[in-house]
Amino acid sequence: MTKTIDVCLSPELMHLYNVHDRTVVVVDIFRATSCMTTALAHGIHSIKPFARLEDCIAMKSDEYYTAGERDGKKVEGCDLGNSPFEYMEDYLKGKKIAFTTTNGTQAIAKSEGAREIIIGSFLNLSAVANYLLDGANNVLVVCAGWKGKVNQEDTLFAGALVEILKEHIEPDCDAPVMAQHLYNQAKTDMMHFLKDASHVRRLAKLNIYKDISFCLTPDQYDVVPVLKDGFLVKA
Numbered sequence: 229m230t231k232t233i234d235v236c237l238s239p240e241l242m243h244l245y246n247v248h249d250r251t252v253v254v255v256d257i258f259r260a261t262s263c264m265t266t267a268l269a270h271g272i273h274s275i276k277p278f279a280r281l282e283d284c285i286a287m288k289s290d291e292y293y294t295a296g297e298r299d300g301k302k303v304e305g306c307d308l309g310n311s312p313f314e315y316m317e318d319y320l321k322g323k324k325i326a327f328t329t330t331n332g333t334q335a336i337a338k339s340e341g342a343r344e345i346i347i348g349s350f351l352n353l354s355a356v357a358n359y360l361l362d363g364a365n366n367v368l369v370v371c372a373g374w375k376g377k378v379n380q381e382d383t384l385f386a387g388a389l390v391e392i393l394k395e396h397i398e399p400d401c402d403a404p405v406m407a408q409h410l411y412n413q414a415k416t417d418m419m420h421f422l423k424d425a426s427h428v429r430r431l432a433k434l435n436i437y438k439d440i441s442f443c444l445t446p447d448q449y450d451v452v453p454v455l456k457d458g459f460l461v462k463a
């Protein structure tokens with residue numbers, strides 16, 4: 229039987245989807261899932277995602293670095309923020325990180341109960357597509373959005389996956405088809421396409437252009453972060 233792919237455009241719509249038999253791909257292009265992908269690709273041991281800031285901060289110890297971001301800014305008292313470039317540093321190799329962000333780690337929490345949860349970003353687009361092709365499960369892409377609202381960049385990633393997988397995995401309803409159309413309009417210059425996107429404007433105010441451009445670069449890493457017993461590790 230042909231596998232199917234669906235797209236949940238905001239975590240607020242999760243109640244509409246049955247995840248227990250699906251592989252859920254959580255995506256938060258700016259910037260949580262781009263950071264998670266980068267971190268594991270650069271040798272970080274594992275990432276423990278938290279929806280609540282206080283739970284993340286409580287992990288700070290000899291064993292854990294803490295990464296906390298709210299509204300685009302690093303949380304005071306945390307070791308790390310939400311820029312992928314922070315996760316390329318040698319001193320983090322082999323370390324464990326407790327991680328919380330405004331949208332991305334909330335989307336992971338809302339995906340609880342899925343048969344499997346993996347992390348997608350443009351940085352590991354082909355690796356995720358191949359992983360889904362090899363797997364037996366139907367797929368749900370969960371877009372983290374922004375505080376419950378839909379955003380363009382996560383939808384574009386969902387569309388890119390649908391486009392790559394179109395010969396093998398069937399769209400379940402209109403959301404994957406819409407995402408695919410959007411991606412096909414944007415793909416030649418995603419940076420230009422997103423120049424007026426709300427998240428881009430928000431991050432641009434914080435002068436994070438380098439992050440925006442990096443997070444839109446496909447296939448930098450051949451890793452797929454997968455949630456195992458509450459920890460994101462390499463598949």
Ligand SMILES: O=C(O)[C@H](CS(=O)(=O)O)OP(=O)(O)O
Binds near residue numbers: 261297330374430
């Ligand atoms: O730091 C980010 O990229 C965003 C900040 S916000 O959404 O603009 O507040 O957080 P994320 O959870 O990665 O969307």
